Amino acid sequence: MDYSTDDRISFFEKVYAVVSQIPFGRVTSYGAIAAFLGSRQSSRMVGWAMNQSNRSGLNVPAHRVVNRNGQLTGKNHFGHPDLMQKLLEQEGHRIENDTIVNFEGVFWDPAQWLL
DNA sequence: GGTGTGACCAGCT
DNA sequence: AAGCTGGCCACAC
Numbered sequence: 001m002d003y004s005t006d007d008r009i010s011f012f013e014k015v016y017a018v019v020s021q022i023p024f025g026r027v028t029s030y031g032a033i034a035a036f037l038g039s040r041q042s043s044r045m046v047g048w049a050m051n052q053s054n055r056s057g058l059n060v061p062a063h064r065v066v067n068r069n070g071q072l073t074g075k076n077h078f079g080h081p082d083l084m085q086k087l088l089e090q091e092g093h094r095i096e097n098d099t100i101v102n103f104e105g106v107f108w109d110p111a112q113w114l115l
Numbered sequence: 116g117g118t119g120t121g122a123c124c125a126g127c128t
Numbered sequence: 129a130a131g132c133t134g135g136c137c138a139c140a141c
Binding site (some may be wrong): 010012039048 | 132134135136137139
């Protein structure tokens with residue numbers, strides 16, 4: 001496979017593009033990103049993309065992406081289990097029981113990015 | 116190169 | 129009401 005012959009942007013690339021545009025102090029969900037990219041059922045891949053970006057050392061704010069309940073399901077994939085929560089708290093969020101308080105209030109819909 | 120699997124989600128039983 | 133299943137895409141073995 002030759003990279004230069006493939007003009008299509010992979011699903012992962014789109015995920016990175018969206019996630020990197022999440023504003024400071026806001027969060028979104030895996031499903032919202034997947035739905036925005038046209039594949040509502042690809043939400044699992046979003047999380048996987050985060051995993052890859054983490055290992056690749058890309059500058060992607062993966063801590064701003066949680067599941068639809070506002071729960072920090074991916075915290076174990078950061079260096080330390082408490083790192084994700086700390087990062088969110090630094091952005092002004094409050095975490096209780098691995099869940100973002102007032103999640104809907106700070107939720108950032110990728111569709112809003114288009115406006 | 117087939118198969119399994121993963122930081123999810125919604126629908127069905 | 130709570131558990132199981134299918135689906136999606138990329139990647140490791």
